[in-house]
Amino acid sequence: MKNQAAKSTTGLDVLQHCLGPAAGAWPQANGRLMHGTEPLTEWLKRSGQSTPAYVYHLAAIDRQVQAVRAVLPADLHLHYAIKANPHPEIIQHLSRQVDGFDCASLAEMQQVVAIAPDKSAQASIAGPAKSDDELIFAISYGILINVESANELTRIWGLAAEKGKRARVALRINPPFEVKGSGMKMGGGARPFGIDSEDIPALIRHWQANTSEWIDLAGFHLYTGSQNRDATALGAGFRAALDLIIELSQFCDFTPRHLNLGGGFGVVYHPRDAPLDLAALQPVLHEISATAQGLWPGVRLNLELGRYLVASAGIYLTRIVDKKTSRGKTYLLCDGGMHHHLALSGNLGQILRRNWPIVAIDQLNAPCIHKVDLAGPLCTPLDVLGQNQELPQLAVGDLIGVLQSGAYGLSASPNGFLSRPTCGEYFFK
Numbered sequence: 001m002k003n004q005a006a007k008s009t010t011g012l013d014v015l016q017h018c019l020g021p022a023a024g025a026w027p028q029a030n031g032r033l034m035h036g037t038e039p040l041t042e043w044l045k046r047s048g049q050s051t052p053a054y055v056y057h058l059a060a061i062d063r064q065v066q067a068v069r070a071v072l073p074a075d076l077h078l079h080y081a082i083k084a085n086p087h088p089e090i091i092q093h094l095s096r097q098v099d100g101f102d103c104a105s106l107a108e109m110q111q112v113v114a115i116a117p118d119k120s121a122q123a124s125i126a127g128p129a130k131s132d133d134e135l136i137f138a139i140s141y142g143i144l145i146n147v148e149s150a151n152e153l154t155r156i157w158g159l160a161a162e163k164g165k166r167a168r169v170a171l172r173i174n175p176p177f178e179v180k181g182s183g184m185k186m187g188g189g190a191r192p193f194g195i196d197s198e199d200i201p202a203l204i205r206h207w208q209a210n211t212s213e214w215i216d217l218a219g220f221h222l223y224t225g226s227q228n229r230d231a232t233a234l235g236a237g238f239r240a241a242l243d244l245i246i247e248l249s250q251f252c253d254f255t256p257r258h259l260n261l262g263g264g265f266g267v268v269y270h271p272r273d274a275p276l277d278l279a280a281l282q283p284v285l286h287e288i289s290a291t292a293q294g295l296w297p298g299v300r301l302n303l304e305l306g307r308y309l310v311a312s313a314g315i316y317l318t319r320i321v322d323k324k325t326s327r328g329k330t331y332l333l334c335d336g337g338m339h340h341h342l343a344l345s346g347n348l349g350q351i352l353r354r355n356w357p358i359v360a361i362d363q364l365n366a367p368c369i370h371k372v373d374l375a376g377p378l379c380t381p382l383d384v385l386g387q388n389q390e391l392p393q394l395a396v397g398d399l400i401g402v403l404q405s406g407a408y409g410l411s412a413s414p415n416g417f418l419s420r421p422t423c424g425e426y427f428f429k
């Protein structure tokens with residue numbers, strides 16, 4: 001019995017496996033998650049904060065940035081894709097550590113200009129169906145526009161001429177291939193994103209022939225998918241992307257000055273999944289930058305990462321409000337749910353829902369030997385927090401924490417659904 005318990009997974013095992021080196025940013029003592037010298041549970045109570053809540057340890061971001069920087073060649077710049085978590089504290093914190101920002105809306109560009117004005121020259125905006133307001137803002141602040149269609153480029157030209165300011169643009173390429181292993185694919189086949197690679201030469205020729213004082217065609221952007229933990233597949237994707245860019249550029253006699261190769265680095269959401277082997281990516285990244293610099297000296301190379309930089313910095317805390325048995329199944333009913341954490345419920349682009357890493361924040365050393373289902377407060381069967389989730393014995397009033405919740409959490413969820421109360425976000429340095 002003793003041996004059996006010793007072999008069982010604990011919350012600490014889950015935390016360490018899923019977060020890797022970033023686990024060290026989450027202080028623990030006596031099997032409890034801490035805030036400084038105080039258990040997190042006590043801190044919430046004492047400071048009058050309620051659940052559900054997101055808590056963030058910004059030190060976890062630093063560890064992720066350092067890990068990525070360690071494998072990047074000096075001339076491969078690291079940008080943060082704000083969509084992963086647009087909270088101003090996160091943008092502010094990252095502004096001191098990254099080389100630029102990838103935006104997906106007017107509000108995200110405004111955040112960059114307000115929080116990190118020195119980085120607006122190294123900001124870009126991508127995404128289909130950009131509004132005139134977004135394009136005008138980007139043109140005014142010299143933000144690079146990743147163009148998603150030939151029509152969009154014509155609109156940019158018109159708006160730039162009206163404004164009397166040259167627009168900086170990169171053509172976002174929809175390649176003829178998909179990258180294996182991405183949890184969410186955004187390139188290959190027919191897509192709303194980017195311009196089909198076969199249509200790129202005609203577009204370059206058109207804009208070169210009409211060398212426009214209003215369009216500065218700086219280069220290319222390619223983003224093929226998110227949440228990829230397979231270093232071999234990611235490496236092959238980067239090589240294929242560069243090969244395609246070389247072919248297109250040589251075919252059109254075009255010299256790119258800017259290349260954004262995307263990223264899509266994945267994190268561990270499941271205790272049995274292997275982490276992305278960053279070291280295995282290092283040679284490919286160095287080779288790519290050497291090839292690009294050899295062909296186009298001084299070309300600016302960017303990666304834009306979201307999830308990988310911020311996921312491990314956030315934990316979603318929710319309290320057990322009720323416990324019941326339904327036809328043999330134990331349910332823990334919680335005050336938090338899909339209105340704050342859509343991805344946890346499996347409804348943010350996943351084909352099959354998988355359990356997330358959830359820990360009992362005051363029992364990190366206890367064996368996870370009880371299988372329970374966890375549901376939120378919404379009147380829909382979609383509001384799932386965990387199914388057959390292994391946890392220690394838990395009671396009404398206990399707090400659980402959903403790890404890896406720093407990316408695509410609150411801002412990627414239907415906060416207004418059922419008019420439930422909003423959710424606090426607390427930042428620890």
Ligand SMILES: Cc1ncc(COP(=O)(O)O)c(C=O)c1O
Binds near residue numbers: 102126186264307
């Ligand atoms: C164009 C673009 N860049 C960057 C990202 C960030 O991806 P991730 O969070 O997987 O790093 C996305 C995510 O959808 C994207 O669409």
